[in-house]
Amino acid sequence: MGTTGTPTNLTQGSGTRGGIGESTLRPDGILKVTGEFAYSSDMWHEDMLWGQILRSTVAHAEIVSIDTGEALATPGVYAVMTYDDLPTEVKNYGLEIQDTPVLAHGKVRHHGEPVAIVAADHPETARRAAAKIKVEYRELPVITDEASATAPDAILIHENRDDHHIGHVPHPNIVHRQPIVRGNVEEAAKKADFVVKGEYTFGMQDQAFLGPESGLAVPAEDGGVDLYIATQWLHSDLRQIAPVLGLPEDKVRMTLSGVGGAFGGREDLSMQIHACLLALRTGKPVKIVYNRFESFFGHVHRHPAKLYYEHGATKDGKLTHLKARIVLDGGAYASASPAVVGNASSLGAGPYVVDDVDIEAIALYTNNPPCGAMRGFGAVQACFAYEAQMDKLADKVGMDRVAFRQLNAMEQGTVMPTGQVVDSPAPVAELLRRVKAMPLPPEQQWLAAGEAADVRQLPGGLSNTTHGEGVVRGVGYAVGIKNVGFSEGFDDYSTAKVRMEVVGGEPVATVHTAMAEVGQGGVTVHAQIARTELGVARVTIQPADTQVGSAGSTSASRQTYVTGGAVKNSCELVREKVLELGRRKFGTYHPAWATAELLLEGGKVVTDGGEVLSDLVDVLGDESVEIEAEWRHRPTEAFDLRTGQGFGHVQYTFAAHRAVVEVDTELGLVKVIELACAQDVGKALNPLSVVGQIQGGTTQGLGIAVMEEIIVDPKTAKVRNPSFTDYLIPTILDTPTIPVDVLELADDHAPYGLRGIGEAPTLSSTPAVLAAIRNATGLELNRTPVRPEHLTGK
Incomplete structure (x- = not known):
């Protein structure tokens, strides 16, 4: 059986060097721009069926009965499955806590939860059949906030909870709790000349990737299944899918298909298990493609949050203490909530020196939509609050807001509230200096000399x-800190297989990893690393699949660091083997083979003095060299559950923003004119890609500042706006000028000195925009996104 639309090898190479530090072009760029790139929703099989999911119409209810008879009798329907049809005793899955049912059983816990699945010979037939399934619900009270979740008589979202967090949370409706305690806040507060308090509300944000959830499951002759899927972590999916299917992992073969964006929303499973179940039940390939409405229910979102902060400072502007409480709404299932709590708490003080800290972060179980990973991962919510606090405190002290931040900025050698010493550059003050020094955009640029106003700029x-009329300009600043990589003792590693051989008279390197290319440009960087380390012009990047070891998730700004490190490591091992081949073949004829530091450059073996010893073609001959190896960064450790102390994060990354906005104070409308950014990237492996990542993260931060929010009815816990008609995201007309100043201060612990970059700009762009709007209007504005009624009082 053959499929079309599956990934093909991406081959890069020409006469150019294309190594580390160069802005090489993406191999998939032209295909994406011209519309020829095959995304997962484009896949096709000659005799495939179409899958459809029936979702709950209520947020919390007992399931009294499910009648599938009419759906099964629909012509063209091949299968209808409910919880009772699942093939094994394993019926739940989850990233850390396996609390999410494949199909609802006994009750539903959130609006849109999967209840039944259908396979039919046409997508419309599948949809009509799913609509014929009759489900009788007995509705239950909904839990929507901390008060209803933690009341003594609160209904438990999960009645028989037995995960490893249950022993340290004060209520079963709390997923995880992490305190961070250092010093003595009560004593330190007595030294404060000024104290500011704030209560902040952060809205629920959707990842809003353009490619909806989709995949194709093909049953195999050996009783297994081949799954072509858009995801962020193939091996994590595999670990969760195989037990539910009752198959060994080697019989669930997964291949990454074209991913139309991710941003954390594809870390959890969506339709993977459902497609495989239907394929194995019917013996036919099954394709599932969500529409946009389904997509809003088919993946987790960014945690909405309530944040309570208190800061103190001396009259000289030095921070004395911080007390904070961060309440994250995790929704009905755990997803990545424990890790989000860890990030929010450990980074809750921001990039500032404050010796006395008392922070508590919790995530709740509620009947709201499940929340999990999204770009910035807990640090975004905290940054929104602590940066608003910095502005308030600077004003109280009577200092310039940027100067106040610089005075308290952390640096290399600073001790974090977790007790971890920052042992790489932390140029917070310098980033603020750079972003403030950038030229401001001209005033009233919407008004050309002697001409009418250009309304597009207003x-x-x-x-x-x-x-x-009534348009006022404002300027605001913010800076943030984000961890890179998996933390808190997680065994974070990646695997890379590298082969070197002669093809058509030219040395060629082939790189094979399971890294999910979701738009971040990893396929480009891997080829650059191979060219740099192996000295070849042509590099082939094989499709990502589970036939090679895990690469971990494309999240936490970790892929260039960890999988890039794995590619570098494997290339170095291959290089040594190639040089050993050369020593065996030519070493007796040329003593430099044994005595010199040998390099691979331009398809040749050269000494450190530049003397050419041999062509790589002659060294390799008919042989090939292949190595598959794992690579790990330095280990981390779990935070103490009482104090939060511990070496929890492998690396920190920093970005600063200056926002310039214009506000129509009569109508409450905001135009963001510019979002300038300065960011330390350690080493820009691909400068063009680096700037693209910073601008993309900045734009997502803009979205949550002024327009993006999933609205959940507080009485019914139903989502009110699951479409791009009602959930607004920035378009090109909303996106401001984003000048970027890239600083490169190497982290000696990382490959090439690089830092993860994708998440940090999402942190500081949001509070910078809010600071600028406050500057323009004089309003406090303690919630995001800002709506017109918040600016006009109407």
């Missing part, structure tokens, strides 16, 4: 709401 844009 708040409200082409809606033509203003021609400049």
Whole structure:
């Protein structure tokens, strides 16, 4: 059986060097721009069926009965499955806590939870059949906030909870709790000349990737299944899928298909198990593609949060203490909530020196939509609050807001609230200096000399709401700190298989990893690393699949660091083997083979003095050299559950933003004119890609500042706006100018000195925009996103 639309090898190579530090072009770029790239939703099989999921219409209810008879009788329907049809005793899955049922059993816990699945010969037939399934619910009270979740008589979201966090949480409806305690906050507070307090609300954000959840499951002759899927972590999916299917992992073969964006929303499973179940039940390939409405229910979202902060400072502007409480709404299932709590708490003080800290972070179980990983992962919510606090405190002290931050900025050698010493560059003050030094955009740039206003440049844009009347400019600053990689003792590693051989008279390197390319450009960087380490022009990147060891998740800004490190490591091992081949073949004829430091450059073996010893073609001959090896960064450790102390994070990354906004104070409309960014990237492996990542993260931060929020009815816990008609994301007309100043201060612990970069700009862009709007309006604005009614009081 053959499939079309599956990934093909991406081959890079020409006469150019294309190594580390160069802005090489992406091999998939032209295909994506021209519409020829095969995404997972484009896959096709000649005799495939279409899968459809029936979702709950209520947020919390007992399931009284499910009647599938009418659906099964529909012509063209091959299978209808409910919980009772699952093939094994393993019926739940989850990233850390296996609390998510494949199909609802006994009750549903959130609006849109999967209840039944259908396979039919046409997508419309599958949809009509799913609509014919009759489910009788007995509705239960909904848990939607901390008060209802932790009340003494609160209904438990999970009645028989037995995960490893249950022993240290004060209520079963709390997923995880992490305190961070250092010093003595009560004593330190007595030294404060100024104290500011704030309560902040952070809205639920959707990842809003453009490619909806989709995949194709093909049953195999050996009783297994081949799954072509858009995901962020193939091996994590495999670990969760195989037990439910009752298959060994080697019979669930997974191949990454084209991913149309991710941002954390593909870390959890969506339709993977459902497609495989239907394929194995019917004996036919099954394709599932969500529409946009389904996509809003089919993946987790960013945790909404309530944040309570208290800071103190001396009259000289030095921070004295911090007390904070961060309450994250995890929704109905755990997903990545424990790790998000760990990040929010351990990074809750921000990039500042404060010796006396008392932070508590918790994540709740509620009947709201499940929340988990999204770009920034807990640190985004905290940054929104602590940066608002910095502005308030600077104003109280009477200092310039940037100077106040610089005075308290951490640096290399600073001790974090977790007790971890920051042992690599932490140029917080310098990033703030750089971003403040950037030229400001001209005033009233929407008004050309002697001409009418260009409404496209004004708040409200082409809606033509203003021609400049009542428009006020504001400028705001923010800076953030984000961890890189998996933390808290997680065994974070990646695997890379590298082969070197002669093809068509030219040395060629082939790189094979399970890294999920979700748009971050890893396929480009891996080829650059191979060219640099192996001295070849042509590199082939094989499709990511589970036929090679795990590469971990494309998340936590870790892939260039960890999988890039694995590719570098495997290339170095291959290089040594190639040089050993050369020593065996030519070493007796040329003593430099044994005595010199040998390099591979331009398809040749050269000495450190530049003397050419041999062509790689002659060294390799008919032989090939292949190595598959794991690579790990330095280990981390779990935070103490009482104090939060511990070496929890492998690396820190920093970004600073300056936002320039114009606000129509009469209508409450905001136009973000510019979001300038300065960021330390350690080493820019691909400068063009680096700038793209920073601009992309900045734009997502803009979205949560002024427009993006999933609205959940507080009485019914139903999602009100599951579509791009009602859930707004920035378009090109909303995206401001984003100048970027890239600083490269190497982290000696990382490959090439690099830092993960993708998440940090998402942190500081949001509070910078809010700071600029506050500057323009004089309003406090303690929630995000900002809506027109918050600016006008109407």
